[in-house]
Amino acid sequence: MAPVVLLVDLRLGRPLHKQAEERGLSIARSLAALSQPALAAYDYLDLARAAERAKSDEDGIVDVIILDKEGRVAAYSGHGERQGTQLGDPLSRRMLSAAGELVVPAELPRPQGGVERALDIAVPVHVALSPEKWGTVRIRLSTEGVYRTIRDTRLTLLGFALLALGAGVLGSLLLARRILDPLSRLVEATARAASGDPAPPIDIRTGDEIEDLARIFNQAMQKLREHRQAIEELNRSLEEKVRVRTQDLMKANGALRKAYDDRQQAEAQMLLSEKMASLGRLVAGIAHEINTPASAIAAAIANVTADLIALSRQIPFVASEVPAAARAPYYALVAEALAADFRARPPTAEIRLRSRQLEEALLARGIPAARELSLAYSRLGLHEALSDLVGPLGGSPAVCAELLGTVGSLAVAANDVRLSIDAIRRMVKALKGYSHLDQAARTECDVHEGIETTLAILRAQVRYGVIVERRYGRLPAVVGNMSELNQVWTNLIHNAVQAMKGVGTLTIETALQGECVSVRISDTGPGIPPEVLPRIFDPFFTTKPPGEGTGLGLGICHQIVRHHDGRIGVFSEPGRTTFEVLLPLGPKAVEART
Numbered sequence: 001m002a003p004v005v006l007l008v009d010l011r012l013g014r015p016l017h018k019q020a021e022e023r024g025l026s027i028a029r030s031l032a033a034l035s036q037p038a039l040a041a042y043d044y045l046d047l048a049r050a051a052e053r054a055k056s057d058e059d060g061i062v063d064v065i066i067l068d069k070e071g072r073v074a075a076y077s078g079h080g081e082r083q084g085t086q087l088g089d090p091l092s093r094r095m096l097s098a099a100g101e102l103v104v105p106a107e108l109p110r111p112q113g114g115v116e117r118a119l120d121i122a123v124p125v126h127v128a129l130s131p132e133k134w135g136t137v138r139i140r141l142s143t144e145g146v147y148r149t150i151r152d153t154r155l156t157l158l159g160f161a162l163l164a165l166g167a168g169v170l171g172s173l174l175l176a177r178r179i180l181d182p183l184s185r186l187v188e189a190t191a192r193a194a195s196g197d198p199a200p201p202i203d204i205r206t207g208d209e210i211e212d213l214a215r216i217f218n219q220a221m222q223k224l225r226e227h228r229q230a231i232e233e234l235n236r237s238l239e240e241k242v243r244v245r246t247q248d249l250m251k252a253n254g255a256l257r258k259a260y261d262d263r264q265q266a267e268a269q270m271l272l273s274e275k276m277a278s279l280g281r282l283v284a285g286i287a288h289e290i291n292t293p294a295s296a297i298a299a300a301i302a303n304v305t306a307d308l309i310a311l312s313r314q315i316p317f318v319a320s321e322v323p324a325a326a327r328a329p330y331y332a333l334v335a336e337a338l339a340a341d342f343r344a345r346p347p348t349a350e351i352r353l354r355s356r357q358l359e360e361a362l363l364a365r366g367i368p369a370a371r372e373l374s375l376a377y378s379r380l381g382l383h384e385a386l387s388d389l390v391g392p393l394g395g396s397p398a399v400c401a402e403l404l405g406t407v408g409s410l411a412v413a414a415n416d417v418r419l420s421i422d423a424i425r426r427m428v429k430a431l432k433g434y435s436h437l438d439q440a441a442r443t444e445c446d447v448h449e450g451i452e453t454t455l456a457i458l459r460a461q462v463r464y465g466v467i468v469e470r471r472y473g474r475l476p477a478v479v480g481n482m483s484e485l486n487q488v489w490t491n492l493i494h495n496a497v498q499a500m501k502g503v504g505t506l507t508i509e510t511a512l513q514g515e516c517v518s519v520r521i522s523d524t525g526p527g528i529p530p531e532v533l534p535r536i537f538d539p540f541f542t543t544k545p546p547g548e549g550t551g552l553g554l555g556i557c558h559q560i561v562r563h564h565d566g567r568i569g570v571f572s573e574p575g576r577t578t579f580e581v582l583l584p585l586g587p588k589a590v591e592a593r594t
Contacts, residue, residue, distance in 0.1 A: 012153055017145040019062075021119060024141035027058055028101075028123040030453055032137040035066055038076065039135040040127055044083060047075040054139070062108055062118055062140040069134050071096045095122035095138055118142045126463060144371035150290040189217065301492050329385075337411045354378040358386065374407045376412050444586050445485060448515055451508060455491040461494070473511040476589035480564045485583075488560050491553040492521045492579050499525030499577065516566070516582040529571040536570055557581075 031054050038046040051064040053075040065087075066075040076082040087093075095102060102122045107115040118140045127137040134271045172189065188204055192469055201221070206216035355371075355378040362370035425544040496506055511518045528536065537558040561568040566583040 013150050013385075016149060017143065017452045020141060020143055020146050024119050024121040024139060025101060025103065025123070026136050027061070028139050028142070030138070031064065031066075032123045034123055036127060038067060039066070039125055042074075042352065044074050048080065051075040051077045058456070060142045060145060062116065062142050063138075065138040065140075067096060067136040067138065069132075071136075074135065078130055085325065091120060095120070096136055098122055098124065098136075100124065101134075105143075107142065108142075116144060117120045117147060118144075120134055185214075189221070237506065254324065258361075281314050320481070329371060334407050336385065337377070337382055338406045350374075351378050367498045369402075369405055376405065380411055387532060422442065442479055442481060445480050445482045445486075446477060446590070447475055447510060447583070448472055448488050448520060449512075450482055451519070452491050454486050458493055458497075460495050461502070462506060466497055466500065467505045469505060471507065471509040473509075475510055477516050477586050478517050478564075478583045478589075479586040484560045488581065489521075490517075491557050492581075495553060496521060496523035496525070496577070496579075499523050501525075513582065515585050517585065519579050519581045519583070521581075522576060522578040524575060525577055526575045527577050528570070530572075533570060533572060537568070 031050065035047055035051055037043075038050070047066050049065055055061045055340065056065050061077075064075070065073065067087075068074045071086055073082045073085050076425075080568055081215065085204040091104065093107065093149070094104075103119045106118050106120040108118050110116050120138070120140050122138045124133050125137060127130070127134050185202055186205065201218045202214050204211050238430070255388050286396075355375045358374035358378060359370045362374055373386070455468065493506065500523050507520075507522040508516075509520040509522070558568055561581055561583070565581055566581060568579065568581050571578045573578070
């Protein structure tokens with residue numbers, strides 16, 4: 001019904017409203033022309049009669065108001081008491097101030113209640129030959145008649161629409177009975193076909209499009225039955241192919257699983273081989289470092305044994321041979337020699353110079369084995385005491401010198417044992433620090449301590465032909481696994497020594513870089529080819545000759561550094577290769593910096 005209402009408003013409502021507006025303006029203009037002389041003469045009585053006459057003569061006029069030049073009410077139909085007053089409502093002020101004609105829709109209160117829709121029309125009054133405005137004629141024209149006409153028209157159209165709707169519904173019902181029966185049969189057959197049961201042929205004879213539709217439906221059902229049989233045959237063939245293919249895939253999957261397991265075992269074996277190779281290098285270096293002091297201890301023990309036998313033979317003779325005046329300094333020298341500790345001994349050149357000077361003095365006194373005696377007491381730092389004692393020995397220096405030589409040899413052997421034990425102790429301490437078996441997995445680690453421990457373990461590889469330059473900065477601690485980090489330093493240093501073939505300069509630099517510790521390990525080897533650099537950290541990739549590497553060392557370094565939330569990179573050019581490791585600072589170090 002909304003289109004009907006809209007059509008009535010467009011076709012009828014607007015013209016009626018326009019007609020009412022023009023009629024109201026015409027009445028107001030006529031009344032303004034008639035009121036001009038009375039307004040000029042201030043004849044309010046004549047104006048009141050004119051207002052009452054205009055209201056009674058014209059249909060739909062609700063009020064007629066005539067305002068004088070000063071805006072006072074000169075005439076107000078039905079409200080004579082308002083004469084001479086001013087209307088103060090906003091609409092009245094707007095009408096009074098209008099320079100031209102003004103039409104405003106308004107709603108006027110009715111005495112019996114409710115409102116009446118109207119047009120409030122104002123027309124100014126001018127006196128001839130004067131541009132000045134002498135008054136305003138204002139009429140209120142009711143538009144209820146317009147709205148009644150529109151409403152009646154809507155009701156009429158609505159009645160016609162309901163009649164047409166009823167006729168349409170009746171015709172539709174009659175037509176539906178003719179169409180719905182065959183359509184319901186088609187719908188039923190379609191539902192059966194949709195459920196997977198092709199319907200039998202439908203016999204519909206209506207002589208129209210429904211009969212054609214039934215014929216097409218029957219043809220479609222026949223095609224559907226044929227296609228269904230073909231699909232069933234294809235499914236049987238496909239199932240057989242899938243069964244055969246599944247068997248093939250199961251066999252291939254088993255082969256792939258076996259190949260994957262074999263590869264996993266091979267990788268595990270390669271990792272184990274790399275670790276064993278690294279362990280072998282460490283063990284070889286450690287064995288070399290421990291073998292030297294162990295051999296020294298063995299030789300010293302042999303010397304101690306021989307010296308003790310000699311002492312047991314010499315002591316009885318010395319007591320009677322040493323002059324009484326020389327006994328106190330003689331025994332003091334023996335005691336001092338046995339208690340001597342020359343771990344902080346002077347340089348070898350100085351020892352040789354003292355030994356030659358002491359040897360000349362001993363030879364001058366006719367003491368046998370002067371070279372061995374002077375060398376032993378020079379190493380013990382007692383060369384001056386021995387030189388001072390030669391004179392007081394008198395005429396039996398040979399027997400006394402023999403005992404002093406045995407004591408000196410025994411003291412030297414004891415110091416050799418002491419030095420060798422210190423060397424072994426240092427190696428054990430380095431091993432303990434290298435492995436950090438007594439520490440938790442993640443602790444605050446001193447990077448410099450780890451590097452120095454690694455250099456101590458690899459001492460046998462780096463001390464001959466390799467110059468180690470340390471450029472250490474002031475570093476805070478990092479949080480990590482010291483044993484794993486030591487493995488990184490071991491692999492990088494070992495690779496650098498191998499790249500230089502045991503001859504060159506190994507530079508180790510540390511610095512603070514933002515919130516990371518930077519460790520750079522450089523060598524003066526031939527460098528890494530540019531085409532190899534992108535793959536340098538790939539597992540099982542190596543540039544070493546067969547048998548010298550598995551390609552896992554740098555891969556393990558890369559994994560360890562990433563596990564510590566760090567980064568590792570490489571820069572290489574002929575004559576210099578640098579590996580840089582960046583490790584994040586520990587929380588305490590970061591807090592201390594902020």
